[in-house]
Amino acid sequence: MKPENYVIRLCLLLMFLFMASVSPSGAGENAENGKPLKTALTGKFPPFSFYDNKGELAGFDVDMSREIAKRIGRKSEIIATEWDGILAGLLAGKYDAIVGSMAITPERQQQVNFTAPYYYSGAQLFVHRDNPKRLYSIDDCAKARIAVVLGETYQHFLETNYPEVEVVTLKSGAEIFEMLSQKRIDGFVTDKLVGSWQIQKAGRDFVAVGDLLYKESIAIPVRKDNPELLEAINDALAGIESDGTLKKIHDKYFSLSSGRKTGNSGELSNSIIAEKLLAGFGITLIIAVASIALGFILSIPCGVILTYPKAMASLPYMVVRTIVDFLRGTPVLIQLLFVWMGMGLTPFKAAILTLGINSMAYMSEVIRAGLMSVDPGQALAAQALGLTKLQRFRHVIWPQAFRIAIPPLMNSVVALIKDTALVAVISIPEVIREAQSIISITFEPGKYYMVVAVMFFVVTFPLMKMAGLLEKRIKQKGFAHD
Amino acid sequence: MIKVETLNFSYTDGTQALFDINCEFPSEHIFAVMGDSGSGKTTLLNCIARFLMPQTGKITIDDQDTSGMAEIDLRNKVGVVFQRLHLFPHLNILQNMMLAPTLVQNRPVKELRKEASEMLERLGIPELAESYPSQVSGGQAQRAAIARGLMLKPSYMLLDEPTSALDARTSEEFALWLKELREDTSFIAVTHDLLFARAAARHGMYMEQGKIASQGVIEDVTAAHC
Ligand SMILES: Nc1ncnc2c1ncn2[C@@H]1O[C@H](COP(=O)(O)OP(=O)(O)OP(=O)(O)O)[C@@H](O)[C@H]1O
Numbered sequence: 001m002k003p004e005n006y007v008i009r010l011c012l013l014l015m016f017l018f019m020a021s022v023s024p025s026g027a028g029e030n031a032e033n034g035k036p037l038k039t040a041l042t043g044k045f046p047p048f049s050f051y052d053n054k055g056e057l058a059g060f061d062v063d064m065s066r067e068i069a070k071r072i073g074r075k076s077e078i079i080a081t082e083w084d085g086i087l088a089g090l091l092a093g094k095y096d097a098i099v100g101s102m103a104i105t106p107e108r109q110q111q112v113n114f115t116a117p118y119y120y121s122g123a124q125l126f127v128h129r130d131n132p133k134r135l136y137s138i139d140d141c142a143k144a145r146i147a148v149v150l151g152e153t154y155q156h157f158l159e160t161n162y163p164e165v166e167v168v169t170l171k172s173g174a175e176i177f178e179m180l181s182q183k184r185i186d187g188f189v190t191d192k193l194v195g196s197w198q199i200q201k202a203g204r205d206f207v208a209v210g211d212l213l214y215k216e217s218i219a220i221p222v223r224k225d226n227p228e229l230l231e232a233i234n235d236a237l238a239g240i241e242s243d244g245t246l247k248k249i250h251d252k253y254f255s256l257s258s259g260r261k262t263g264n265s266g267e268l269s270n271s272i273i274a275e276k277l278l279a280g281f282g283i284t285l286i287i288a289v290a291s292i293a294l295g296f297i298l299s300i301p302c303g304v305i306l307t308y309p310k311a312m313a314s315l316p317y318m319v320v321r322t323i324v325d326f327l328r329g330t331p332v333l334i335q336l337l338f339v340w341m342g343m344g345l346t347p348f349k350a351a352i353l354t355l356g357i358n359s360m361a362y363m364s365e366v367i368r369a370g371l372m373s374v375d376p377g378q379a380l381a382a383q384a385l386g387l388t389k390l391q392r393f394r395h396v397i398w399p400q401a402f403r404i405a406i407p408p409l410m411n412s413v414v415a416l417i418k419d420t421a422l423v424a425v426i427s428i429p430e431v432i433r434e435a436q437s438i439i440s441i442t443f444e445p446g447k448y449y450m451v452v453a454v455m456f457f458v459v460t461f462p463l464m465k466m467a468g469l470l471e472k473r474i475k476q477k478g479f480a481h482d
Numbered sequence: 483m484i485k486v487e488t489l490n491f492s493y494t495d496g497t498q499a500l501f502d503i504n505c506e507f508p509s510e511h512i513f514a515v516m517g518d519s520g521s522g523k524t525t526l527l528n529c530i531a532r533f534l535m536p537q538t539g540k541i542t543i544d545d546q547d548t549s550g551m552a553e554i555d556l557r558n559k560v561g562v563v564f565q566r567l568h569l570f571p572h573l574n575i576l577q578n579m580m581l582a583p584t585l586v587q588n589r590p591v592k593e594l595r596k597e598a599s600e601m602l603e604r605l606g607i608p609e610l611a612e613s614y615p616s617q618v619s620g621g622q623a624q625r626a627a628i629a630r631g632l633m634l635k636p637s638y639m640l641l642d643e644p645t646s647a648l649d650a651r652t653s654e655e656f657a658l659w660l661k662e663l664r665e666d667t668s669f670i671a672v673t674h675d676l677l678f679a680r681a682a683a684r685h686g687m688y689m690e691q692g693k694i695a696s697q698g699v700i701e702d703v704t705a706a707h708c
């Protein structure tokens with residue numbers, strides 16, 4: 001059997017699996033009460049939310065989520081997602097509430113309703129103990145580089161109230177710690193509680209300076225169209241506070257007695273780290289393979305249509321051309337967010353659909369080029385031998401075009417595997433997200449990002465090498481006219 | 483017999499390549515179509531093979547009008563070997579020969595394999611069965627392409643410059659070879675090669691600027707144009 005047969009069959013199989021997974025699942029979700037209470041948090045904000053040494057979600061917010069669900073009489077389902085899109089996810093109905101240490105702000109209040117605050121904190125400036133610039137309060141920070149996590153309220157606060165401060169926005173606390181250790185920034189502003197806890201945990205030489213920049217009320221946002229839930233959570237919160245449960249949960253994570261070694265937020269063992277990274281990489285590869293299969297299958301008809309002559313007159317050509325150009329001319333991240341939130345798919349399906357369609361766009365061009373480089377005489381000779389249009393394509397043109405297309409297709413595959421990195425943004429527990437959550441506990445970004453890079457390289461390197469070898473062989477065999 | 487009546491053909495760019503062509507290709511073994519470069523020989527072949535649609539005129543094959551024939555009937559009746567051969571590079575010679583009869587005539591692979599091997603034997607290139615087109619010489623490729631066309635057992639076979647890849651000596655050998663190849667197939671060979679034409683054909687015609695300058699017994703036709 002010819003190699004392309006295998007590929008086509010494999011792809012068809014994968015398509016089926018994908019379709020099967022897309023079809024709507026299970027019943028029994030009708031009654032509101034039977035539904036779990038879905039709450040979101042980042043899982044990267046210890047001690048409020050993080051992955052414990054068993055690799056499971058833990059923290060103040062996690063316990064709060066469970067306690068609230070219990071008191072409302074629903075099962076708790078906690079969704080870890082990126083802070084960047086957490087509000088948008090709530091608005092899109094991905095979950096019912098965010099129990100993720102979100103501060104009340106007027107802007108957010110325009111979009112969502114907040115419950116009563118469940119704790120108070122505030123913005124604190126931290127600097128390196130060496131303090132070369134002699135910063136003792138935020139007022140000393142004109143021209144200083146002060147970091148905040150992208151999307152957190154501190155960014156907006158600094159920009160409006162201290163315009164002379166140079167605000168550096170970074171993706172995570174771990175990144176900020178690295179930057180400050182290397183003194184590439186002068187300080188950072190974060191939550192006082194969290195910041196102090198993290199510094200102690202990471203054993204860094206950072207200190208808090210100056211007063212609180214402002215006090216923050218931390219509460220739970222709920223969609224405006226859901227006042228019943230707002231009321232229910234408020235009732236639950238009142239109960240949690242009045243019967244001492246709130247203090248218990250607080251002490252569990254913040255009191256001095258919960259020493260560093262007790263393991264609530266403890267160090268991750270190497271075997272758990274390896275397990276998490278491998279599991280994450282498994283998901284990365286599943287997404288990659290499914291997207292490649294989807295993209296490849298779709299790219300064959302699209303590639304054929306793109307070879308139509310008299311381009312302007314043909315409607316299918318115009319449609320495919322426009323779709324392909326649009327997909328190639330817009331950021332994959334936007335497409336991903338659109339499919340996830342705009343079309344309301346689950347993160348997993350959104351990732352496969354987006355990456356699949358996106359690679360379809362690139363692969364279509366490759367296949368078009370492959371088809372165009374087959375000598376038109378081949379089709380003519382096949383016609384002279386009595387082959388039907390379909391037979392000509394299937395047995396004469398496609399086998400040649402596919403061989404020509406293999407090396408550039410390999411490049412598309414490599415590109416797609418790398419693009420899976422993006423789906424961390426929509427909270428799929430793939431390898432980069434796993435790495436980030438490990439880093440939020442271990443504070444070793446250099447090490448784990450390198451490990452992840454190597455994992456990718458182990459897969460992509462052979463593919464790249466193979467593409468090169470095949471390219472040489474195809475040239476020797478004399479496919480394709482010039 | 484293939485009969486061409488008042489055929490006019492112009493390319494889409496306006497070039498008229500054939501002017502009022504009237505001719506007959508008798509069902510005899512080899513018929514030579516000669517003429518200068520650009521005189522319309524290939525165009526005429528392509529009209530007969532229905533790859534080009536003439537603006538006026540009629541072509542009949544054994545009294546059947548080609549314009550009304552089903553594609554499959556036409557292809558089974560008339561084979562074509564192109565000047566550039568167009569062997570399929572991804573298939574070996576044997577596979578090249580077996581592809582069409584398997585797909586078009588649904589004949590059993592076993593029988594075809596035997597037939598193709600025998601044909602290669604007769605061509606004197608049995609060792610090339612497993613070779614790919616990129617691995618054989620020009621003359622071998624030419625034979626392979628003709629063999630591929632003959633696998634469908636057409637009544638007529640159009641050959642465009644079948645000796646272009648051969649030197650003078652081999653082209654005469656080739657003429658003899660062609661004569662013995664298949665008794666039931668009539669060849670219409672477009673050629674520049676007068677030696678080949680004389681050695682292979684009994685009748686022929688000579689074209690000039692889209693018209694037939696002379697036709698008849700091959701010796702007369704070639705004598706008039708040398
Ligand atoms: N695709 C085309 N479009 C426009 N004009 C063409 C095309 N193909 C051939 N012609 C013209 O038609 C005329 C006849 O060409 P044709 O190829 O039939 O000649 P030929 O006798 O086969 O020549 P040769 O011996 O060089 O193969 C020439 O004037 C040529 O320029």
Ligand SMILES: [Mg+2]
Binds near residue numbers: 642
């Ligand atoms: Mg010609």
